[in-house]
Amino acid sequence: MMIRTVARIGIALLLSTLGYAGPAAAGPTDTPLPTFSDGRPAVSVYIAPGVIKNNNLETDFVCTNLDAVAVDIGLEVFDETGALRNSVAAGSGAFLNVGVGKTVTVATAGTAELHEDQTLTLNTAGSGLNNLRNGSGRVVATSKNIACTAVVADKLHTVQDPAVSSLPPPSLAEIQLIKLP
Amino acid sequence: MRIPHSVLGLAATLCLVAPARGGVTDTPLPTFSDGKAAQLVALLPGVIKKNQLDTDVICTNLAPAAVDVGLEVFDQNGVRGNQVASGNGALLAVGPGRTVTIATGGTAVLHEDAVITLEAPVTNLANGSGRVVATDVHLACTALAVDSVHTVVDPRTCPTCKPPTLAGLHLTYVAPPTPSGPCPATPSPACRKPPAPGRALLLLQDRSPSSLDTLIWKWTGTGTAKADFGDPTTTASYQLCLYDQTGGTATLRLAAVAPAGGTCGSLPCWLASTTGFQYADPTLTHDGLGRVLLKAGPPGAAKLLVQGRGSRLPRPVLPLTPPVTVQLSTGGGVCWDAVYTKPITNDAANFKAKSD
Numbered sequence: 310m311m312i313r314t315v316a317r318i319g320i321a322l323l324l325s326t327l328g329y330a331g332p333a334a335a336g337p338t339d340t341p342l343p344t345f346s347d348g349r350p351a352v353s354v355y356i357a358p359g360v361i362k363n364n365n366l367e368t369d370f371v372c373t374n375l376d377a378v379a380v381d382i383g384l385e386v387f388d389e390t391g392a393l394r395n396s397v398a399a400g401s402g403a404f405l406n407v408g409v410g411k412t413v414t415v416a417t418a419g420t421a422e423l424h425e426d427q428t429l430t431l432n433t434a435g436s437g438l439n440n441l442r443n444g445s446g447r448v449v450a451t452s453k454n455i456a457c458t459a460v461v462a463d464k465l466h467t468v469q470d471p472a473v474s475s476l477p478p479p480s481l482a483e484i485q486l487i488k489l490p
Numbered sequence: 491m492r493i494p495h496s497v498l499g500l501a502a503t504l505c506l507v508a509p510a511r512g513g514v515t516d517t518p519l520p521t522f523s524d525g526k527a528a529q530l531v532a533l534l535p536g537v538i539k540k541n542q543l544d545t546d547v548i549c550t551n552l553a554p555a556a557v558d559v560g561l562e563v564f565d566q567n568g569v570r571g572n573q574v575a576s577g578n579g580a581l582l583a584v585g586p587g588r589t590v591t592i593a594t595g596g597t598a599v600l601h602e603d604a605v606i607t608l609e610a611p612v613t614n615l616a617n618g619s620g621r622v623v624a625t626d627v628h629l630a631c632t633a634l635a636v637d638s639v640h641t642v643v644d645p646r647t648c649p650t651c652k653p654p655t656l657a658g659l660h661l662t663y664v665a666p667p668t669p670s671g672p673c674p675a676t677p678s679p680a681c682r683k684p685p686a687p688g689r690a691l692l693l694l695q696d697r698s699p700s701s702l703d704t705l706i707w708k709w710t711g712t713g714t715a716k717a718d719f720g721d722p723t724t725t726a727s728y729q730l731c732l733y734d735q736t737g738g739t740a741t742l743r744l745a746a747v748a749p750a751g752g753t754c755g756s757l758p759c760w761l762a763s764t765t766g767f768q769y770a771d772p773t774l775t776h777d778g779l780g781r782v783l784l785k786a787g788p789p790g791a792a793k794l795l796v797q798g799r800g801s802r803l804p805r806p807v808l809p810l811t812p813p814v815t816v817q818l819s820t821g822g823g824v825c826w827d828a829v830y831t832k833p834i835t836n837d838a839a840n841f842k843a844k845s846d
Contacts, residue, residue, distance in 0.1 A: 335585070335586055335588070336550060336551065336586060336588065336589075337550065337552070337587070338553075338628075339586065350749060350752070350775070352747075352776075352802075356550070356630045357630075358549060358550040358589065358629075358632045359589075361548075361600070363599075363600070364598075365642035365643075365644070366600075387550075387587065388589075389588060389589045390588060391588050391589070442600075443590060443591050443601060445550040445589045445630070451775065452802050453802055454700075461658075463642045463653045465642055465653075476645050476649055477651075477653060478653075479653055480599075480637075480642065480653040480654050480656040481656065482634055482658045483658040484632045485631075485632050485633070485658060485660060485661060487630050
């Protein structure tokens, strides 16, 4: 019996060494959903391919609560390796109790042109770099009844009256969000 | 019967011959250089490569395995401008959850993993189109038309440096990208089925306001032991997955999860009994599910029930495209299913059916 047990442990160690573990969860599809800091579990509402934080471009998400009750709303971002780069559970990218009809904006960083209620601080997972060259995102909430828009925005420029300034306006582009059923 | 030469001439004049293939819809799909066949993921009108504008397509792999990803571009006449088969505009073995960018040219402001070289006879894409192809359709993509030469420079150091022009382009997906969550993209092949037709009922109601939406799934079937349910009071989450045939292939249309453990209101969400488990959530917090009943028993006596309602309930757009498959499962554990080929009602507000 002792020999069998030792053999099983040896096989388990061998398989572990050879990498026979299941694939690590990665990206917006199979990374486990978070629980907000108030204990309420999140559901996935949108997937956002093309979250960019690079070369002074940032990505802003603007979300409105369409539900009949207050909801928690969060943004999770993933880098090109699929690594989750912020923790909604710890409050990064999370808004608690967003009132009925209220709108909030969370972004990968502050921008000069847009208003942000919260900005993300990236952790060191995945690439470990403080950028999202090829990022993706997931909007999570305690209700599916929210509506969001996402834009890639130049973080340095603002729109100036051309009558008094020759500074150019910022770059802005909407990115296509995918609403989940 | 002889056909007068004048008729043949007229037919030729009117071009009554098969049209040449071209463009994003009827150009044959490629095979990647690793021998894997491509599937069409999304169409992209408005691919531009002209006057220092280029088009970047950023895609995230939502499939559970690595996929090959490609971008094919077509000029204004529908002529394909790159060969994914030879690796031009293709990226192989993109891992699950990873994101890649394929573009018509390198840009100063964005990152590109692959840049397409236009192939003769295509020399520019003034009015181009494109299609995203991959070995699995479960990709989510964003497309941008991008000024290739400018980047964002701090106006305090360079007040005359202009930031790049950027514009989002709209992709049209052939099938909805894989929803997040534990439901697999296609139905599991080996679930326990009802022993006879009509033993599983499915009811969906789409109402206005959405607080009146309803889901009911009742299943009576093959023998099931209590141990088959795992322990939802601690570790076994339950997910209800509904698929129909949108687009001609099995497509996930609804995913609702009753998570393991937890507190619903002031009581535990899951309670164990001698024959099984019951989930009750008066707050309908988790995907609108209010009740899940798992009752073990011999053949014909085992029962499952899932009830949901309200605005948090995932709402597939009705009507559905039969056959519809509903599966209830734990992650990686036993699953139970039923197939509905001939619904009793299937319109924009109601779906009602008894199982095959």
